[in-house]
Amino acid sequence: MTEPQDAPVAGEDKAALSPGEQRLIPDLDRSNTTNGNMYGLQAGTVKGNVTILDATGSAPDLMLRRATAEEIDEVRKHFVAPQQMDKARRLLREHHVVVLWGRGSGRMFTARRLLVDAGCGAVIEMNRDRTPRSVKESDLVRGEGYIWDLSDSGGTPFADWEFDNLAALVRGKACELVIVLDRRNQVVGTAHDVAVGLTPPSAVEVAQATIRKLEPDAPEQPSTLLKSEFAEALTDEDRPEKAVRAARLAIRVARGELDAPSALAELEEDVRDAVAQWFGEQNGIEIPKALAVALLENQPFEEVMRHGMNLDQRIRSAELPEDKKLRPRRVFAKSKEALLRDIRAVPTVRDHPRHAGLREETVRFERQDWAKTVFWHVWGEFPSARDVLTDWMCDPAMLGRFPDATRRTLCAIIAEVPAHDPLRLVDQLATRSSVAQRRLAAAMLEHLADDHDLLPLVRQTLEDWADRGSAYRQWTAATVYGSPFGLRDLPTALLQLAKIGRTDRPSPQNAVVAGVLAMLGDQEHREHVLNTVVSWTNGQNRRNGLRTVSLSLGMWITGIVPSDLDSREFAEDYPDQVRTLVNRVLADPEFGDVALSQLADLAAYARWDERAAAALVDLTTLVAPNLRWWTRRSTVLTLVRTHPAWRTSIHHVFRTARRAQRAKR
Template sequence: MSDSFEAHAFGVHGGMHAGAGDINNIYYLLRTESFGASPRRQPTDELRWLRRRFVEPAGLGKARDVLETFRTVFLDGLPGSGRIAGAKMLLWELGDDRRQIHELVLQENENAPRIDRSHIGDGDLVWLDLSRVAERQWDEVQDELSPLRATVHDHDAHLVVVLPAKTGHLGSALDRYRIEIQRPAVEEVLARYLLAEDIPRPVPLPPLRFLDADRRMEEVDKYVRLIRRARDERREGSFMAWCEEAFRALSRQARDVAKQVAELTAGPQRALLLAVAMLHGAHADVIYRADASLLTAVAHPCENSPLLERVPLDQRLKEIGAEVDPSGSVQFEELDYDAALRSYFWAHMPELRDALQDWVKQTADSPDLSAGERRNLVERFTEQCLSERYRPTLVSLVEQWTADPTTTRKMEAAAVVVRHGLRDEQQARSFRRQIYNWARTDSLSQRLAEVIIVACRDEMMARHPDEALVRLHHVARRERGTRARETLIELVSRAPRLRRQMLTRLTDPKFVPGRWPRDIELFLQLADPEALTDPGRRDHAPITESTVRQQLATGWSLVFARRPHDVWTSTIRRWLHVAAEDERHRHALLDVLVGGGEAEASVLARLYAITCERKAWAPLGDLVIQDINAVWGARTA
């Protein structure tokens, strides 16, 4: 499989709207069904999709043995050998419902380790992709691999590291864990993809022009998708006819598009070409209006002939090689011709780009478009702007669509841009950085905050939960509602290591604890005594760690100093209830509470008074008095 392969989970469901007008509901995108599949299931769905198409490369069996025995394996091989797909499959085989599969990401902070080992939790299944690191980066990262492996072992986790090509010797301590894999035969991969798509094929595969060249695995994926489309859209023909049409779409379209655009010199013809390419599959009425608005956007002179003397739309479509199907949808006759046209106009007519951006911004908000048509339009424009050169265009669009006054349609369009960027293998890191920059903006609008929350919840949580946590925390500090905080708590509740990470952010001096008032509310929700005393898969409750107890005491001291007792009393009662029931962790819970309130005699008195509210808590009162005496005795000694 290809190192550049990435599986995606699709499916978008819109909301219901009864009546006229826009729904200006800032929580529209945050509803449970807003982006289809639950984010908790996305990794499983993607890996199951990959598993059905995976052909095991030579050497993966040895890698499996090393991973199971030593918890870490380094996958080596040439680009295209299947290292990343192999890494995911090795971890998938070890997975269960209680173990989190996620990716480690190299950190960019100066004077800090490139690998944050705190991102590895108990029993986690993680992979680290180093396949594209530059030589300078590799020298930095290599020194951190031994400590990383030790952390993995300490947490009973498993790690697969995808090495850069030709890394050379890893060192005597690590080289024994390196396994080289070889790319599987393209014919085998093609056969497996066809089987997964339920495309009937001769056995063995006949000679195919596609196989005459050395193919990367992403080309196999695209080729099979085109074969499937040829089968589904044509609804007739043979396997060889589908394959031939798919091959033409892969190999000849750039030349055919250039020839057609050169022949169609009239502005209205080219506008219709581009409108159909951007809205391919949309209803003819949508194409008609979009074509007219595109001509306006490029300041093309209006047609002055009487209405009844104008060329009918179906004839104009025929002139450009498009047709209206029985359902009223417009499509090009040639398979995937729309994608080639979009790429041609963007690359070879740069003077159109600004006008095209304005047209997309306007059209995406048109009530004429269905949710699917709007999504397709925005995704197709986003695809053209993913490179670093054009990414500011997408940033600008998202900010404009989420600026007040906005509409649900604009919000959906903004969310589509961000989601599409996060799912692009080459550009996802840049989009995560952009979300970070937005999240730290003090003037962050509620609308843009909602888009960020949805992106973190439905995309980043699945593969990069640590980065999602940081971005949600920044939004939660600045939002006027509670949605980011609720989403953040949901994320933290899934993994004890994320709770530890969040406690660090709320109490470590380098994060200036207490600077943000909303951090107090966050702490009170994170200070869940049931979660803190849960022993987990390794029989190791977080509150048994001295670092966690110190963080909790610091957090409670901030709560006691900055909030009245009626705010925190209910949480204290929960702590006392758990302390009364859980003898194993009773002293740790009470020590934290007394340690947090040691600077405030009134708080300690209030704490003792609460223990007297219930007969079952009476023994706790004696322990609290003992802790208070110990604390004050130490202070006066």
């Protein structure tokens, strides 16, 4: 459980929504007309579609990076297969999709070899910031091979139906997909038949293959040294990364650059000790640049360096007296080659993921486990740097481009660095006015609950926020409950969302609507969630915030406000629930006014817009199944009594709907 909560941000509990936050509940105190498309829901007239979208911006590119010719050649010539390789090949050949799990087993290298063996024309890593449901057929190219690395993603990264839809797209496009996970329990039910658990290949064989790659002309002496000096230090449980380091050390010993005892000591040296020693030798630009590489490993070099310079300026500004100005760095102080050598990083030139014929350069550390350890060391040994690092990682430019990298790094820090209040950083982010930073806090809680065994602490924190948290803390809790985390214990999640929804604060109410809409996107749980929304619209909640939440949801679900939701599908699959929702929305004095405004707009456009006419017929037949004058008469009179100011418009709406219905026949 977190420490006693700080006071809310000034104006937090009274504020409506944060800047840039999509509005999903109507502002009933406003009356406005919006021409063109609009991202949110207001009271008044909306001419154009209302679209539900992620307030953080447009979706990132699906294709992250392409394997280089050197990487393809390496995996062809120097791959050491794990025991389960034949099974993985067979499953990929039969289903076009295979799921690999097992940390420290060389999953990414194995995935690349599987796609090469399958004859793929290109091997492409997909962006982990995208969701499976966001992939479209047009995103995939026939004959290409894709790797989706979802390690360190926490919980189950996708639902059964998402996996099924994605697998169908891949098969239909005749391409190949390898999904990489950490643990067996992350594999959803429908993916079990194509899942393979990997164990590390022989470490000695991996080291021998590495020597043949690095020393193709004279591998004999390093290979002999490897067997005589390093073999006992390599076990069957060791990760391939350790075997690669052993090979490099054997080569250095063979060249006379290092003696065998020193090389063996370096091989067995704990990475934390190695990082601490490296830090003790640095005092300049190398530290912020190393931290940038640690956060953004395998990302484009120029972006990593730009963020490194930004961190350098932040650090030097924090150390600068108030009466002094920051001196610029020397432009030609150190070459790229020298800098990367000093921070123990290496570049890779590869084909550009989007622009054919162009190339880009990415950067990573020489040692695979170096990145997280760099942050653990800085966070643990230099507490005064924490605020600077947090602000840098949570800067809008960083979160807009690399949200997942920030999430994984901060979660690793929380899980590994001792602290009396482990979730204090999450709590600080949850009280920020920035939507992106609160989304980060929510994603961190989901991740910590799964990958770092902090579920009891996360659960208690969420319950505390739902019970008595500030507006932004409740917003964050609602976002977590509306995520796949909440679907694992759906009754509890819906109870907590209802508790948060009863508040009179617009921001948490809006987050509850967003969370429930996300839940409705999961086909397996849709009916249960929809029934719960209907129950929220009953008279018991007439005087609390759940009225606003449930009726707002009713407007989205029924299609009164057009959105990306398929309201016709809802009406066909759950006619009773949808009919109840639309009638309760129209029966409400305030929400009914908003709904009638939308219907009046549809009626105005119905003469020349077939889609508007079809939507009008769909909605009015939910209220009055038979649109003939005599049979709809009682329904129309009831609406007129509830909304007398809309009398003329109500009659016009139903006359127009009947006319459109007859014309359609």
